[in-house]
Amino acid sequence: NGDKCPQVNGNSTEDRLGCLDTDGDGYSDATFDFPASPSGTADFDPNDATQWRDNDGDGYGDNATGLNPDLCPNTNPLYRTSVDLSGCAANERDTDDDGVVDSLDNCPTTAKGVGGYSDGCPIEKQDETGQSVEILGLSIIWFISIVVGVVLLFVLIVILRNRVLDDEDWYDEDEDDDDYYEEDRLSFLDVARNRQTIAQPSAPIRQQISGPIGSPTPRAGPTQAPPSRGNTPPPGPPKFNRDRATPSRSKASGKKVSKKVTTSDGQKKVRRAIVEIEEDIFENIKQSSIDEAIVDLNDTSFDNERQILMYLQGKGWNAPQSRAIINLAKTRSRQLK
Incomplete structure (x- = not known):
């Protein structure tokens, strides 16, 4: 561990001993045979005592506590010339600083916060107007369901009651019809x-069957008997065929x-x-x-x-x-x- 720069009066102590250290941060200034970061280990900015290493070579130091720190210390070399003041390329920027780069952040200007979504958006907070409304201690959905159920039940009761009344009226009408028919028989x-009575108001009811008083009741029939084929019926009461079905x-x-x-x-x-x-x-x-x-x-x-x-x-x-x-x-x- 001897003096690495015996020809120079230097005070570097971190990367090599005894070499020139302009900003006094302990890292020697870069030389032709000892390049700076990222190719070597020398101080990439000899005029800034707070920064000495730049691994991605974008010009912003990797020391997070120093001046103008590189928030994206591992920028792809293809994008190192297009970084912003934070040392980040377009595909690495995290404007809302929620840990999700803007290229993957669906809400690049809003931090996802605690419990946020993986796409960089926060959980939506329900405002006062969006709070659930309650009626009589019930949610609006339950209240509407109960009201609709009560209305349907009432309609059903009315329909059934009307049917019962119609049936009673029908039976009453049939009973009245039967009574009228019995009276009409x-x-x-x-x-x-x-x-x-009008024709003979004072005359007694005539005898139903003619014949002498006290004589047996004769069986008188119609005045004319049913005609028969080829024979003249004898006089007297008609004789009906009782053997006929x-x-x-x-x-x-x-x-x-x-x-x-x-x-x-x-x-x-x-x-x-x-x-x-x-x-x-x-x-x-x-x-x-x-x-x-x-x-x-x-x-x-x-x-x-x-x-x-x-x-x-x-x-x-x-x-x-x-x-x-x-x-x-x-x-x-x-x-x-």
Whole structure:
């Protein structure tokens, strides 16, 4: 470790001993055979005692505590001539000093701060206007959801209630229709009684069946028997073929079709039965016999429909025919009103 510059009176001590050190920082001034940094170890700036090394050769010292320190001490040699006052090239600059160079920093003028993103941008801070709004201690989303749910529930309750009321009205209307129909079933009897009372107010009800008093009740039938082929029927009550297949109960009175009609006061519509008689019920029976039976019913008083059925069957009509005659009598009585 002897004097490296025996011909020069110097005081350098860091890189070599006894050589010229103009700024007195301990590093010798560069010479032809002992170049400065970055090629050698001599002082790159002999006039600045705070800087002595420049590894990237951009003219800014690497000593961070000295004057004009190089913030980018490892600049690529290709960009050393285009560095800024901080010793950084365009691809190394960090304007916001957040550790992310500007070429990779999406927010080059804003430091990313604590917990910032890797692209150099800070976490967005929620301002006062962006704070969540609460209503009655609930967030706005929950409050709106609850209100919508309550409204939908109310609408559903109203719909179900209206359906129940409609069903009750329908059942009430059917009950009223049934009551009116039951009253209408024997209404022709009242018409017959009224007509008989007006015609003979003081006369007693005539006997239902002719014959001497106390004699057995004869079984009188229609005035004319059904015509037969090739033979003249004998005089007397008609004889019906009881061996013929009797129509079922569903056909006894024919088809009943319900039809809504308006009552006399015009306030409520009710259903009345319109009777359609099956064609085969009165097969081979004259219409005049049927008409006489209907007239006979209108001229006779009965308490209920069962008595009428028994009366007609006693006259020789079978059950389906008796039911059909009653229905025809009802229809005609309504036409007379």
